[in-house]
Amino acid sequence: MSVKNELDFTELLKQKLEEALTQRGKVNILIAGKTGVGKSTLINAVFQGSLAETGDGRPVTKTTREIEKEGIPLSIFDTRGLEISEYSNTIQELEKLIQEKRKSKDPNQHIHIAWVCVMEDSRRVEDAEINLVEMLDKYIPVVGVITKSVGDNGFRQTVQELLPRTRNVVRVLAKERILDGGYKIPAMGLETLVDITMNLVPETQKNAFAAAQRVSLNHKLQRAHAVVAGAAAAAGGFGAVPLPFADAVAIIPVQLSMLAGISAVWGLPLSTAFLGSLVSGALTGSAGTVVGRAAVGALLKLIPGAGSVVGGVINAGVAATLTTAFGEAYIAALSLLTKDNPGKIPTAEEIRDEFLRQLKVKKKEIKAG
Template sequence: MYTTQQEQLSHERDAIEEAIRNAIKGAGKVNILVAGKTGVGKSTLINTVFRGDLAETGSGRPVTQNTQEITKPGHPLTILDTKGLELKDFAEINETLEKELRDRAADFDGERHIHAAWVCIHEDGRRVEEAEINLCNLLGSYKVPVIVVITKARNDQNFSKEVRDVIKQACEVVRVRAVTEEIEVDEERILLPVKGIDDLIAATAKYIPEAQQRAYANALSSKNLEGLKQKKKQAEREVNMAAGLAGTAAAVPIPFSDAFALVPIQVGMLTKIGITYGMEVSTAAITTMVGSIIGSSAATLIGRAFVTNALKLIPGVGSAAGGALAATTAVALTKALGAAYIAVLHDFCEQKPGAELDIELITSELKRRMKFS
């Protein structure tokens, strides 16, 4: 039974929309617990590392007596902001927090787990409190990776070594200064630049599960070099996975099968890369972006697939030869499209660090680089 051209186009549109929906569903979520005394600089740190000023504009929801869940629509990051480490009734707070940890750890949904914890300690205090040690021990007992963040770092004086010695559960100890500070030394004003943020991003990435890596990359601000590095690394993974799928689909010995199969694979790849680079996880925004790109490129991609499929129909040449060439072409096309998209997004982020992605500008530049008419 033959299908009309209109039916075929409708089928392709449905496949593309499904590919976008599946990529968005697979974007994942990452949860990071941030704890520390009042005034330790948690909000500043969160807003420096992650995009979207979560600590200021995110909606907070109480989850325990002294823990707030901070998130915002379209953002795959949830911050669990734990306060009150300096309070005398920490034992009670500890009990409610332990219940939250226990419930999340037992949940079959990995997106509810706490994937890492930052326990923040002010460097000027030069002291590790018992509450901070107890919290780290509690987190460690639930296998939450603990990163001790020494905030407002100015002069170590071996304090970081003391922290490592005292807090045995710490996977990493990182000294940071989240904003530029001005201090006076001998009546001279000295600027202390931002420090340690890239180290913190890299240290945290080591402990984020594979399933949450795309969400973590999405959440990072592009104004940090390590944030951009993490985005590019994850985006390149997406390209390699898509290229493998494209090669497999194109090698199927059924005439013209890959022409239809390739586009949804590449649409899914574009969607995942866009999410990785910080695009809001929104069906409408991503559909607009992908539709604009693929609208210009689909004819070219399917046209090239048609040429290789024609070999499958030639007696004597056989489907194996046609399939091999189709697979090589499909992999090359997918990698070229993915590499070009990463390059455009990376250039945009480098030129406009921390800015929201300009879909129209990015789409236009990608079309220019790929020479789609």
């Protein structure tokens, strides 16, 4: 795209947000298990948005509903009916659904992974679960999830033996359990389940899964750092042929793409108002139109001695360094705000204020280095 010295900030923000959403994509997870196995509790413990409390979802078969919520890049296909004697009909309906989804050329329409839930208290794996896993394994990776786990006593090994086509079996207690006498058993296994799932979903769905889950800060960090690395490479490409300062506004869209991309993989609410407030506060201290040279000048202040660039040129090293510093400051801000609760959605003001503090920290680090 051609970049004018005076950027149409609102239009540029809108474009970059749309690109970030497209690149993030969507992940679709099938969760199956008998009534009472604890699927709703598991869904709400792992994912943003209290998905299992948003209504009945949209029926897609007689026994399966699709649950989704605006702003969360995830669909849950919640399957019931395994406890009835005609469970084979449920499995056949599911197979048709998966096959139909796979016909789409859009990978965001596919079902990407399945969690098959068995309650630990039951101490049983029945034909319904065995036949379901055998069918699912033909199309997608399957993870066995032992729910309401408080005492293994060899049950995980039993599940592994009876469901050999699962990629892994995870014991999970989705929320703290209080026993008689007040003894508390803490929630466990959720991070392991998230780690395994992240490894198994397609690469094109990993950003969406990182954004949708609320358990692991590490996965949000990994995906966000990858966004920064890509942006730094792009900015360095702009500076491969040194840019006159007057033309250096060309790197501003890279910064906007980066901030939108980080926000997307972190699972933050994405809007032009949010991103505009963030960028304007960090670069110019005001909202509205970002003046190209002023924006570049604000970025260059991150690099000691960069004032000498004004009137001169910006090379690849400077472009990549300031992009990395800008992106890593944003990640540091989000990390500090969510380190104790990866599912927390900070306010726009909290993010902007912490971002400004972290930009100052990055400037000191660059100067010291």
